[in-house]
Amino acid sequence: MVSSKSNILNYSQVPTKQNKHLKELGAPHVDSFNYAVDEGLPEALKSLMPITFTLKNGKKIRIEIQRVDIHIPTKTDSNSMKVSKLYPKEARLRGCTYDAPLDITFGWSEDGVAQPLVKMEVGRVPIMLKSRKCNLSQLKPAELIERNEHACEWGGYFIVGGNERLIRMLIQTRRNYPIALKRSTWKDRGTLFSDIGVQMRCVKQDQTAKNNVLHFVTDGTAKLMFTHRKMIFFAPVMLIMKALLDCSDEHIFNHIMSGFQDNLYFKSCVLSMIQLLYSEKIVTHKDAQEYLGAAFKVKFSYDLPTLETNVDVCDFILRECICPHAESYFDKFQCLVFMLQKLFSVVQNDSLKDSVDGPMMQELLLGGHLYLQALKDKLQSLLYIIKENIVKRDNPKYNLNPLELRSSISKCNKYIELRMKTLIGTGNLTSLDNLGLQQSTGLSVNPENINRMRYMSHFRAVHRGAYFSEMRTTDVRQLLPEAWGFICPVHTPDGAPCGLLNHLSKSCKVSPMPNERLVENLLGVLLSLGMEAVTSTPFRRKPKSHYSVLLDGRVVGFLAVEISIDLINKLRVKKVLGEEVPRTLEIVLIEYKEMKGASQFPGLFLFTSPARMMRPVKHLALNKEELIGTFEQVYMDIAICPEEMYPGRTTHMELSKTHFLSNLANLIPMPDCNQSPRNMYQCQMGKQTMGTPCHNFHRRDNTKLYRLQTPGSPFFKTSFYDELQMDDFPMGTNAIVAVVSYTGYDMEDAMVLNKQSVERGFAYGSLLMSEVIELKNVSSAFERDPKREMLAEFLDIDGLPYPGARLLKGNPLYCYFDAKTQNYAVGYLKAKDEIYVENVRVTIDTNEQAKQLNILKASITYRVPRAPSVGDKFASRAGQKGICSYLWASEDLPFTESGLVPDIVFNPHGFPSRMTIAMMIEMMAGKSAALHGMKYDATPFKFNEENTAIDYFGKLLEAGGFNYYGTERMYSGTNGREMKASIFFGIVHYQRLRHMVADKWQVRSTGPIDSLTRQPIKGRKKGGGVRFGEMERDSLLSHGAAYLLQDRLFLNSDRTTVIVCSKCGSLIGPVITRSEIIKDHSETQIKCSLCKDSSHIRNMEVPYILKYLIAELSSVNIYIHLKTSDVCKAV
Incomplete structure (x- = not known):
């Protein structure tokens, strides 16, 4: 290294x-x-x-x-x-x-x-x-x-x-490719429908998408599903094929059976479908058009004028709803032929079904x-x-x-x-058609700028879709081998979105719109290399003698098996050179297999469409980079390093060992030395770190920004760290760490901080918040009330606070003149912390309001100091997270022979079960870097069993006069005696996370209650209480503290006194009669309306929610009576 x-x-x-x-x-x-x-x-x-x-x-x-x-x-x-x-x-x-x-x-x-x-x-x-x-x-x-x-x-x-x-x-199904699927819900689409079908997501040049599904019906026929305006329609596929081409039934039969002449079952089913048309008196091409148009004319009346004929309606359906990615009717016909052949191949188990849950069959929206x-x-x-x-x-x-x-x-x-x-503002879509989407909400997000990592990750995130988050199956969440190099295996949340919210790998690119000239030239290149073009005359081919060639979902020709490998190699060379065909061309050859059902449906599939995931690899024969897609990677032989290559078989090699990781995973130091969950934790905690989210703080009005005041550049970092220029937006602090169980305050992942280090600015942060005040009335204006002299201490003459002013809760924050009431209104600070006013801006909203020449809106940005305190969360880059449990005085902490006092005391029990060896290596590397004035490369896979990182950094420490193993003798801060054990001591780049006690603590004595239930409300901002639920109740019962339940859930909640009849147990029966009220207002008598008696009326304390429940049940004719005891007081 x-x-x-x-x-x-x-x-x-x-x-x-x-x-x-x-x-x-x-x-x-x-x-x-x-x-x-x-x-x-x-x-x-x-x-x-x-x-x-x-x-x-x-x-x-x-x-x-x-x-x-x-x-x-x-x-x-x-x-x-x-x-x-x-x-x-x-x-x-x-x-x-x-x-x-x-x-x-x-x-x-x-x-x-x-x-x-x-x-x-x-x-x-x-x-x-x-x-x-x-x-x-x-x-x-x-x-x-x-x-x-x-x-x-x-x-x-x-x-x-x-x-x-x-x-x-969002992850979408791969466009313009017939995908054979098995779905149990398809059986519910109609009588005799099976669970097998071939689905194609057809996307036009303008990116309009529609789904076509060719369903297998158990009577041996097939029906095509197509959609329009969120409506689903079904039609016999043979009817549609006959409406597409004006030709004989024999002509259609020969097209379908080309290459499947020996499949007797398939042949009988095709003949049966043709015979069904004759039973409906559909003989000619004109008959099929008239029948199809008449059947759907009513459903398409909104789009077509009433004067349109049945043939016009049929043309509209064929043009807009049937394989819309193919422009000509002949291309649509050939596409349906291929889908029909694949459908029956899957039904007869001659080929495997596909899966839409793997990247192989996916692209991006x-x-x-x-x-x-x-x-x-x-x-x-x-x-x-x-x-x-x-x-x-x-x-x-x-x-x-x-x-x-x-x-x-x-x-x-x-x-x-x-x-x-x-x-764009809400992510909600309202449309005439569903646009080929599986969701209409959550289409846009707010790219949170908590720190640089968080902001970058939004632009590389890919989501499976809201529909799949509610599914109980784990198939959609699995990390499949085919995702290698495209989807990062580390960077995914560890909660509910795990496996659904993924991130693209470092080298993964999204294919752009290709050059039209090169796409048009591709067909000529294929013909020159030996492909036979598709024509209106049925192609005569023997079984397993030729492959169908599909270009972006259109059947363009047939390729002889003998020359297929040679054609692929030559085409791949042209693709790498990029002069005759697009560099983003995806070449997929699925060969015939001798064993039945051993592979996917064979053919040569070429893709030039945009929005596909692609990544660069090294083409060994040309020694140049080649972009490959998710589909073709499965059928290629790619080596990770030269040692893994097989002569005559391996054709490509990875450009780097770290390209399969995402941008954030590439910033983790030595992730190959960590337990895999810890790397996942760091990918999440790195996005929650306080840092430097931006440089233009004074030009932003974000609702909330976190800023670390004293960041530092790590001593131990990957090469990608500098490539991303992360030091321009630093987000961590180099801390001196002693691994020692020195106090009882460092148990269970807690850590002790040096109090003097904190006072000197260690991990000091601040919170920048903006508050917007909008004036509803056009004639209103910001202005200080001249009659209130005390406002001058806090507010300027324009009614807004002085920049740099220190304000506390309850201080005036702004003042304006309300034109509607002709009075001055003052707004007060509601924040519980002290704040410092950073910026005050007066602005207008839109062009229309600008014409009014009136100030309508003010934005006040203030800073909330946030020094580290007990309960704040910290984490190392190895996923070692913990909270600050104590701010320990520096003079009481252990110190080294050279006088160094640690900033952080870390419990050694945090290493064995977590197996974060990378943090140990970082401590040694950081210590060596500080000693030698160097920064070391933390890129993974640099070391191995023969050349270990521990040995490398141990020798560097030894050369600087320190212990080879990174340990030092330390002295107790309380008695000055030398500790008997050697203490692991070094420098680690620590992150302060945004989870702070000051934002989460919640306590109340008295406060607002809900007007309906009369119980304390929930919510920290509203002054609500901490929720006491079922699990808290169980814990008090298990501790034998049952009386506390009465104290928490009754006495200090919604205790109320009600009047009950002890004879019949009715809570709603006792009433005050009108005659008694009129007779004597001072001494009213309460009588039970059910018993007609007043001698058994008693007072009883119950939760108010019980009274509310009884009233609600009585409204639906459900009567509840209570069994009372002598404890109730007589009224």
Whole structure:
């Protein structure tokens, strides 16, 4: 292991270009958004359905969207009305949305005669930071700093309402590939339906997705499921195939049976499906079209005019719902043929079923693609709303003209803006179609900037979906071998989301949109290498003689088995060179097997689509990097190191031993020397650490920011730590640690801190919080009340606190003049801690409010000091977590011969069961680094059994005059005598976590109660009590302290006195009669309305919730009577 001198970094020098590793964090998000606004929108407009309707005057109107333009974010100056660029910093501070104007050009015709185009701005849409539409996209690091952004800003998120929002990457089923599945729920879809089917998620060029499922029916037929507007439809697959092509039944039969001539069962089933059509008198291609259109015409009436024929309806279904990724009907037909062949192969157990739970059959939903799908859906909805607006105003004398059309459009000009902001701001999607998604909520998250690790992890996180979090099966959570190199095996939560929320590995990339020229050239390359093109004439092939070749879900040809390996090798060489075919091409060859059901359905499958997970490996023959996908990796031979290569078999090798770990896992020092759960803990605790989340504290209005005041750079760090420039955002402290059981306060993972170290600033942190005060009335203004002289001590003349002022609970925080009541109102500080005012900003919210020229909102940012205290949580980078149990005086702590006193006393019992050997190595390495003035590399897999890390660092310590094993003799701080045992002593980089007692302690004596149950309310912020539940009750009973239950759950809760009739036991029977009230107000008599007697009325103390329960039960005719004793007092 080579150690390097600590480099002296010049932090005042701004880098000339952005860090490539940090830039890759936002690349998938930014690239997908760029495609959406530049290329995707024109593609989406092609498939938008124009609206056609007839006015009462008989004129036929047709309206369509011809062009959509998204501009750059701008703002309008309230004084000069000058339009200028809007930057993200201003959007954050003003609490508005970083958005841009959206212009739409409408084309319309009247009775087939084209009318003048109508172009209008229909609102504003959110813009992704660092995309081509963002004002930051072309700025260099120095220019970014001038705009109050970080020099390493990578973008990829939106700003809605002043809050950063990120569209999360969801795992989706691989697009345009027939997947054979077995699902028990499919049996419930209809009579004779089986649990086996072939599913294909078809995605068009504009990223619109629809699902097709070819179901096997137990009578030997197959039915195709397709969807439209969240409705599910089924149709015989043979009917659809006959409607697609105008050919004979023999022609269809030969296409289907090509390569399966000896499969008698398959042949009989195909003949049976053809015969069923004849029984329904469907003989010709025209008959199939008429039958299909007539069957679904009513269901599609919302999209198609009433004048459309059955054939037009059939064409719409075939074009939009059946294999929509294939443009031509012939390609759709060939796709259904392949699906039918695969279905019967799986049914007969000739090939294996697939699994959608493995990365092999998965891809990602990117933010830009979801943005495009949602925008397309809203544009279609906008057309329907415009139609409704026109129809409402229609009458026999009504004529539609450009002015009337503009008026109808202006009534819904905020529709798209509100829906898009709702999608990104809340993650909730409302749409005409489900867009091929399994969830409509939780699509966006707030990228919490607790520290650098937490913020980075949001951009590499991939979620399986909310639907799977409620499943009891563990199949979706399992880490499969095929995930190697794509999904980090360490970086996943250890709670409920374990296995569902994963993170991409360090080298994993998301494939972008490929070069169209290279994709179009791919077919010619395949033909030149020996592939036979698919034609309208059925291809005559013998069983297991040729492979079907699928390119992005389209059958493009057939490949002879003899030349398949040679073609794959040549195609892979062209892929690496990237001159004739895309570098992101995924090549999957599934070969025929002699054993029945030994592999997946054979064929050559090529993928060029975006949103696939890919990673680089070394192509040994060319000695160059090659990008491989999750599907093709399973059928490749890749060695991790040269020693594992097999001559003539191994074709590729890993670029690095650490590429299978995520960014955060690559920051753990020596993770190969830890127990695996500890590495998982560190991935989570690293994201909870107080650190330096940003540099522009004074330009942010975050609700809560954690800041470590005295961070340090670790002595023992991985090489990737410097590549990510983590020292620019430090998040830990180098602590001197003594491993000794010195006091009783270090048991059960607790640790003792040196009190003097804390007073000198060890792990000192602060909490930055912002409070926003909005004035509802336009005429109201912030102003100090001149009649209250005491306010001048706390508030400036503008009614807001002085920057730098120290405030306590109950001190005035702001004052304003309320125009509605014509009085001054004062707001007081509610925080329990002392605070220091950092910033005070007065701002306006949106462009519309800017025109009012009135101050409507103030933001006060204050700092809460947080020195380490008893109960605060700390952790090392090896997953050794614990709380501070005592602040011990320095003079009472043990000290070394050289006079060093530890900052932390760590219990040695924390090592054996946790097996965190990396922390032991770090203590030795940190001690050696401080001694020699060097920093050491903690990258894993550098050492082995022959060359151990302990020996390496032990010799370095020995060279510096210390003990080889890292131990030292220490002296007691209380009596000064030398301890008999040698104490393990060194330096560890410790993290202070955000879990602090000051944020969690909860106590109350008296306080607010619930008005309904009269019990103490819950919630720390509301002054509620600590909840006393069933388990707490059981523990008191087991301790024999039953009376405490009465004290906690009755006397100090909802004790109340009620009147009960001891004769009948009724709690609701005793009433005061009207006649007695009128007769004598002073001495009323209470009588039981059930017994008609007043001599048995008694007072009794019960929980009020019992009285409430009896009243509720009586309302549904359930009577409850109580058995009373003589203890009850007579009234």
